[in-house]
Amino acid sequence: MLLVNRILLDAIGAQSSDIHIEPGADDLRVRLRVDGRLRDHLQLPHWMMTGIVSRIKIIAKLDIAERRVPQDGHVKVKSNGQVVDVRTSTLPTEFGEKVVLSLPDSARDPRSE
Numbered sequence: 001m002l003l004v005n006r007i008l009l010d011a012i013g014a015q016s017s018d019i020h021i022e023p024g025a026d027d028l029r030v031r032l033r034v035d036g037r038l039r040d041h042l043q044l045p046h047w048m049m050t051g052i053v054s055r056i057k058i059i060a061k062l063d064i065a066e067r068r069v070p071q072d073g074h075v076k077v078k079s080n081g082q083v084v085d086v087r088t089s090t091l092p093t094e095f096g097e098k099v100v101l102s103l104p105d106s107a108r109d110p111r112s113e
Contacts, residue, residue, distance in 0.1 A: 003048075004055045008086065008101070010041065012079045017103055021056075023049050023096035049096045056099055060088040068092055075101075 007030055011019045016032040019041075028049045030042040044052075057064045060073035071090045076083050087102040 004052055004059075007042070008077050009079055011101070011103060012077070012084060017105075019099075019101040019103075021052060021099040021101075023093060023098065025095055028052070028096075046095075053090070053097050053099055056088060056101070057090065062088070062090065067097055 007019060007021075011032050014032055014034055016034050017036075018033045020029075020031045020033070020038065022029045022031065023046065025046075027046055028044040029040065030044065031038050032041045033039075054064050056062075056075075057071070057073075060075045062071045062073045069092065071088075073088045075086050075088060077086055078084075085104060089100045089102075091098045091100075
């Protein structure tokens with residue numbers, strides 16, 4: 001799904017430390033933590049949640065059928081010739097699965113190689 005790729009690249013470009021994908025009763029919020037502050041990035045219709053979470057689980061090699069227990073994994077993302085290892089965590093909530101993608105410090109520091 002191109003939207004997941006765009007979210008990851010936007011977060012790397014914004015020098016975000018993590019991405020929070022949070023389902024609500026009517027919507028799906030995507031927030032980025034930049035400089036220690038969680039900021040709204042996107043608000044999407046709730047029906048997009050399953051596709052976005054499934055895509056993240058597939059690229060992180062998690063079990064897409066399991067939605068009732070937390071899962072952890074990682075995915076490698078290539079941005080500007082740099083490979084970034086992104087940690088992924090899923091957590092079941094009342095309205096669906098919350099996903100947190102954590103970016104390493106090297107993704108935020110342009111001097112790191």
